[in-house]
Amino acid sequence: MSDFAARLLAWFDVHGRHDLPWQHPRTPYRVWLSEIMLQQTQVQTVIGYFDRFLQRFPDLEVLAAADEDEVLALWSGLGYYSRARHLHRAARECVALHGRRLPDSLEALAALPGIGRSTAAAILAQAHGQRQAILDGNVKRVLSRLVGEREWPGRPAVERRLWAEAEARLPPDGARMPDYTQALMDLGATLCTPRRPRCTECPFADACAARRDGDVEAIPARKPARATPTRHAILLVLRDERGAVMLQRREAKGVWQGLWSLPEAADEASFEALRRRLGAGPGTPLPAFVHAFSHYRLAAKPHLHPPTDATPALEASCRWTLPDEFNAIGLPRPIRTLLESLP
DSSP states (O other), X not given: OOHHHHHHHHHHXXXXXXXXXXXXXXXXXXXXXXXXXXXXXXXXXXXXXXXXXXXXXXXXXXXXXXXXXXXXXXXXXXXXXXXXXXXXXXXXXXXXXXXXXXXXXXXXXXXXXXXXXXXXXXXXXXXXXXXXXXXXXXXXXHHHHHHTOOSOTTSHHHHHHXXXXXXXXXXXXXTTHHHHHHHHHHIIIIISOSSSOOXXXXXXXXXXXXXXXXXXXXXXXXXXXXXXXXXXXXXXXXXXXXXXXXEEEOOSSSTTTTOEEOOEXXXXXXXXXXXXXXXXXXXXXXXXXXXXXXXXXXXXXXXXXXXXXXXXXXXXXXXXXXXXXXXXXXXXXXXXXXXHTOO
């Protein structure tokens, strides 16, 4: 075994995470679900969602047969909802094309919706013990610091160099690949963190180029900054005497694809037209809020309105939803928070 792998596994045996729910047992389905949930989300946040999701969808076939609304409802609050839609689509593709199971080849697994090379490798290494290199965000940071890679890891040329480093450090005999893969992720998540890394506890402190040169905080380089635009929206909270709220399914593009949200307009004139079209009476403004997405901010101004006696027939994309039904549908977290705070 390589010196790198041996040192990493020795550290993992003492300091690694051994009690994560997807480790017991490490089935392909459980590992896949955890890897998708862990994309851009911390472990402690994921654990509760993982357990609830697994209770309702204990295997791939049950997930494939489910309605998308229920999948999105159980994902509500995790964000990046395309992950849930891709998970659902991939389950259906596995049932239709791969004998009702996740494929065990890198090429076939990486071709499924929402997986890609690194996630596929993580699944195969942990669930099947295959000798596969991973390169998620944590691993990019660890390797960049070890070798002194100063450029942003998102550049294709830099990523190719880091893939080569990841493959060169694999255990030559492929021994303990599930533990090795988890150890590499743990190192980045618990010691080699983006800010205030715990270098003195790192098993590679004596071999880290970034620490040697005093550049730990500067490596890896950050993504080139872009101005974050702000989009404004006026939200119509149309609530009847039962407490039911009119929700509208969002289009299959943009953010919150396919989720249930509130009817909205970009400006006052458009909002008045929307209010009249949906039969909303005079209303009152609610506290405004700002929600940050990865590429823009949404500045929302919600308004609470009752329906009029002349409320028109419900539009095809809309539904009346009672508060006790909120947990059964896919609602974006800020919209759920708004609805649950209504007077």
